[in-house]
Amino acid sequence: MEANTEIKNAKARIEHIEDVLSSVAAGELELRIESDIEDDLTGVEQAINLLIDDLTHELKKSLKMKQEMEEKLHKIQDQQKTILQQQEDLMELSSPVSKVWDNILILPVIGTLDSQRTQIMMENLLQKIVTTGCTTAILDITGVPTVDTQVANHLLKTVTAARLLGAECIVSGISPAIAQTIVHLGINLSQILTKATLQDAMIYSMKKNEQLVDGKVKTNYVDLDDN
């Protein structure tokens, strides 16, 4: 029959094609179909070789892209780690409690009060109240741009906790805009002692502690001249 004479060794060659294709599928991209015979099957063999060439090219390209993406991902992950680390550092730094006068602590609050930060802030303040034995603490919120219900709630809780330890808290630094906003929000802050400025809070505290009498500052330190 004529068809049989045109394609020589058809069975062996098709088996070879199958072998090559399965090897390529398994990842051996260097393999190509080899044949010395030129006939009708040669076109198919060449087409398959071309396809393998294209596939190899695309695979290499996507592999390279994948590598690049992974590198970028690593970079982003590193950056995120740095950001998280910095946020933690900032959190530690951002809640200093200082003793400014006998019996008076000041906690200047700057920036945003999120739940985590407030927790640290409260712990710091309560700890300091216990270690110093101060009974007056001023929370200055001049540096807090937005007081929403959550911030107000945190302030209330902090003041209540301090009261349980026997310390009185004064909140100072409420701007006129924030005062109006709090009123509209409907939050009742009347349980908290508030003063407009840090100075007012300081004067109030010193008068209460009898450290400021008739405009004169008195301290609990022994005056050396008296001896």
Place this chain on the structure above:
Amino acid sequence: MLEIVSDKSWELLEKCPILNEYDIVKARQIVREFAKKEGMGIVDQTRITTAVSELFRNMFSYASGGEVLIEKGIIEEKPTLIITCIDKGPGIDNIELAMTDGYTSGGGMGYGLPGAKRLVDRFEISSELNKGTTVRVMKWK
């Protein structure tokens, strides 16, 4: 569910996702900037910022986040800042109750939603259980 359609005349200024607490801060800073740019005074800036802060926080706490659209347009012939908060959270069962002073389902003070409403010029809310909640607030100059 409130159809989330914006008037075609409104101009989209910014779109921000709310996924964590830092997004809340970032988004409300952006709102404050736009309020300032629109020529609002410090009191109005503080009001709108505080109102959206409540809404963003709700999205974060109850719906594990959502998306915020900041637009500007003309409402009642006044230049207006329009902020739309869209979440796919559990939805609000009883909106009337949620809008009541002092009611909270999550341990807050219960002044977030009603307080936000009092701080803005227009307040729209719609919610469907298990689908999500959309809140839109407007503040004009």
